[in-house]
Amino acid sequence: MNVQQRVGPYTLIDKLGEGGMGVVHLAEDPAGRRVALKTMRPDLAGREEFRRRFGKETEAARRVARFCTAPVLDAGYHHGPDGEIAYLVTEFVEGPDLSSVVARAPLTGSNLEALAVGVATALAAIHQAGVVHRDLKPSNVLLSPVGPRVIDFGVAQLADTPGAVATIATMMGTPAYMSPEQARGEQVSPAGDIFSWGALVTFAGTGRAPFGTGGVAEVVYRVINHAPVLDGLDERLRPLVERALDKDPARRPTAQQLVDQLLGRTGVPVAAATKAVSETWTPVVRLAPPSAPPAARRKPWLPVVVGVLAAAVGAGVTLAAVRPWERSGAGPGTPAAARTVDALGSRLTVQIDSLVRQGTKVRLQWTVKNVGTENAPLFGKFGGDVFDGTVSRVSIVPPGVGNPLYPVVKDGVCQCFRIANAPFAEGEQLQLWAVFEGLPETAEQVDIDLGPLGTVQDVAVTEA
Structure with a gap:
């Protein structure tokens, strides 16, 4: 690096990026903890207006709560060969922008x-x-x-x-x-x-x-x-x-x-x-x-x-983008076989167990099993918002119908499976269900949109 190896008590490891005011480095504090350290650009350090703005940045950052932001750990000045350098230290976690x-x-x-x-x-x-x-x-x-x-x-x-x-x-x-x-x-x-x-x-x-x-x-x-x-x-x-x-x-x-x-x-x-x-x-x-x-x-x-x-x-x-899978059944009237997908941070198998109709009402049941090594919590992944633990976003699409059918809501309650706010670790399995209304009586197979688990095409509809 064309920079000093140490700034204050911090050891510089790598250069991460450069902005209008300075350079951001991956660094270690004296305890060996990784932090992000931002230094003012040397060619700007002598400008009083930039120095004032750096001070304002430090003050502003200290006042911001840490929710979804980078909390400030330290700030100060370092005397080096190129003169005095201002620096700001925040917590660091690795991840793509x-x-x-x-x-x-x-x-x-x-x-x-x-x-x-x-x-x-x-x-x-x-x-x-x-x-x-x-x-x-x-x-x-x-x-x-x-x-x-x-x-x-x-x-x-x-x-x-x-x-x-x-x-x-x-x-x-x-x-x-x-x-x-x-x-x-x-x-x-x-x-x-x-x-x-x-x-x-x-x-x-x-x-x-x-x-x-x-x-x-x-x-x-x-x-x-x-x-x-x-x-x-x-x-x-x-x-x-x-x-x-x-x-x-x-x-x-x-x-x-x-x-x-x-x-x-x-x-x-x-x-x-x-x-x-x-x-x-x-x-x-x-x-x-x-x-x-x-x-x-x-x-x-x-x-x-x-x-x-x-x-x-x-x-x-x-x-590495996780993309939904689409898989038709072996033929008309045959549910899709169990498939393995990379989704929600792990590897999951998905099986459509049954799709049973009584008049225009239909009940869907499917099974999800975590066959990967990572925890893949399902809570909030299939609902209408991040607090919704139901599977209310799962839908079925009959052939020739423009609007999908979503689970029935009765008295403000989704007639569907409610997922517990709990881990979903390797080897765990859940059997989920949802009830839909308005399925045309002529529909013999439908597409099922399982949200983050993708779409299953041509799933058979069985009469009760």
Whole structure:
């Protein structure tokens, strides 16, 4: 590395990334604990305005609760050969950033929903501390083993700082994700972060920023004047994203309102929202690039269920995407045989046991068994939101019918299996069920959408 091997009491291990204010390193503290250490760029260290902003960043970071963010462990100054260097230390956990993951495949299903909730929760914590992030973008969202983490307050300023100077901050955001008011150089409020949330969720779910790509001036013009392009975004998220991307900051929801609407209840504490995200998040797997020589490859990390940690920067890694499987039965009137799928962080076998009709009502029963080595909690993976432990999202699609059938809800209760909030470890098995109404009497086979477990085609319907 073209940097000092030690900064203060910390030993530098590797360079992780570089931003507008400085460089982020993987480092070790005196106890051998891995941390993320950010140093101010040496060529900027002598500028008093940057030094003041670094001090504000430290103060802001200390005020933010650790929910879905990177808690600050230490901050200070180090005297080296190139002069005095300011540094900031945060907790670190290894994981890919959102940008590198979406480059391989957009997020879908429960992980897209968990991302939306997790980032909104982080913004709620940030804004409750009186801070505006100002540079929320895919490379500043790290996908840790327990959920998304918003990182790098590199251009954050205190929301209550009187007479804040906008000349530098205006140029510090990322055009495709900055709000119209920030693009115009106006004072940025927490509502600016909400606009960035809408742009980020659009990118995560479609692989495209809502205002396109191109030169800075071109993108900024679209941000200020054009409607966002949301084609392909999950319809359950689209209405809220549209509100977040309103050109008028006053009409955007707050971060807490985002959390409440995503989870379907009012006044959800950030701690509860963080817990819900971690329980429904399917970890991604980091793989070494195939072209890298063996000696240069880093040891891959496997998904594990751990306590909530935060991180300081993404390492630009890739995603081994888990894709739904589709498998028809051996023939008309024959349920699909048991299949093995890689899903929810482990390897599972899925068997459609029966699909029995009585009139227009039908009862589906299927079995899921964990044949992998990793824990794969099922709670919240098949429900309408991260607090829903039922299988209410499972649906059946009769041939020629445009709208799928979802489980019956009677007196506000889903007529379907309720999954316990518990581990689902190697060798464990569950038999799940759901009741549907409105199946055409002429339907002899249907497709069954098991959510994160994929779609089973041409499953036979048996008469009671």
